[in-house]
Amino acid sequence: MADFLGLTFNESTEVGKAVKLKQRIKKEKSILIIVNDIWEEFELECLGIPLGDEHKGCKLLLTSRNMNVLKSEMGIQKAFQLEVLKEYEARSLFEKMAGDVVKDRQAIATEIVKRCAGLPVLIVTITNALRNKEVYVWKDALKRLQRFDRQGMHQKVYLAVELSYNYLESEEKSLF
Known part of the structure; x- marks a missing residue:
């Protein structure tokens, strides 16, 4: 994401990088962030993704083969089940x-x-x-x-x- 947004990091810690990335994302009027193929729960804040009302123009799409990871563990708002091909x-x-x-x-x-x-x-x-x-x-x-x-x-x-x-x-x- 940082490369796409033209962002370089001088910070040495993960927390520092996440804060800088979040600040940069908030400068975008609207942005879609896709986190693909999630296998287990993780904290989105650790990635520097604004959540909730922090940035109304930031939309987040999470994909997983395990619906339980999305529904129970990640607390998503809407779930869409995609089936395998017939x-x-x-x-x-x-x-x-x-x-x-x-x-x-x-x-x-x-x-x-x-x-x-x-x-x-x-x-x-x-x-x-x-x-x-x-x-x-x-x-x-x-x-x-x-x-x-x-x-x-x-x-x-x-x-x-x-x-x-x-x-x-x-x-x-x-x-x-």
Whole structure:
């Protein structure tokens, strides 16, 4: 946020940085702050986000896979539940992103889509990693995803990112 607002910190403590960020945010007439993928409760004030009546033009959007974190622990005002993609929607997204190669790899594609559990972030990340790759790469990706079937979604997301990185060309990896 600080970079986006053109803010640099001379403060050495987290509290000092939060105070400076809050002062800078208050100078904006209106601002939308998005805190994505919250896993557990934390104090928004520690980030320097104005709350309540401190800044009427400051709107805050929090996202989490766990509605309880938002409702009970974070005390949000309004909650909107977004569901995962339906099976046909997930398949359609995968096919659109992968292209015509899916026609020759129907069985593998179907299994990969199932392992993505309707999560667009997984589908997009894995499809981007597999696009223009040989069939053996697709089979390897499916085997890796199958190993994570009994584990949580966080591990699957991590695996998708790892697969995506591993399948990058060496020039692309150097960017990271």
